[in-house]
Amino acid sequence: MKPVIVLTTVGADFDPKPLARELVEARLAACVNIVPAIESVYRWEGKVAEEGEKLLLIKTVDERLDALQAKLFAMHPYDVPEFVVLAIDDIRGPYRDWLMQSV
Secondary structure, eight states: OOEEEEEEEEETTSOOHHHHHHHHHTTSOSEEEEEEEEEEEEEETTEEEEEEEEEEEEEEEGGGHHHHHHHHHHHOSSSSOOOEEEEOSOOOHHHHHHHHHHO
């Protein structure tokens, strides 16, 4: 198993705590960090949009990605949820051990 971080965003008015809790309780994520306020500029339906959002940093392992994606997409408020997987080049010590045991 290789640790990874999955990024996704939700709208500023969406409460991501139940979603984060579900992912952790289902052992699809060891931890979900919620960054409460970001500004996103993006192209949507042919126009440039600007919106406030929340960023979720989901710590998991590569073997859980398919199940994580299915659960996340089933609960996500967006029509096109972000699902960006970042490889972790180096993670050591007790934190690595905890992450691996938590999923």
